[in-house]
Amino acid sequence: MKYKCRTCLTTCNDIIEHIKKVHGFSESYINDSLKTNSNSYKNSFEKIGQLKSDIEKFRIDLADHDSQKNKLKSEITSQSGTIKLLQNDIRDEQKALSIRLSTITGRLTTSNLFLITSIFSLVEPFLILEYQY
Ligand SMILES: [Zn+2]
16 A cells, blocks of 8 residues: 655655655654554555445445346346246136136126136236236
């Protein structure tokens, strides 16, 4: 990590060394101020390369996010295929049921017909279910 001194605007690799060599602080003075506050000199320096490493981290996160997105997308595609098959099954069941019903409708009372219509209205949404992504 490189640091830029906000006072003299030069860069260094070691804050303490910089304060000693460039600004003439004594070792004991520095040690005393660090004992009082371990962040004593941090605000006087700017981390260089922090932004660069942040961007790099962001890139890695983004790539990870993209790969997760693609994984989810392919899962959705396969689920969507399963749903299509289920829709077809339901449609076939409904057809078979309709045929059976039509043969016994003659014997049904009005209230029984009402119940059957209600059941069909519950099944209906599954027949028109469409997946979009
Ligand atoms: Zn300096």
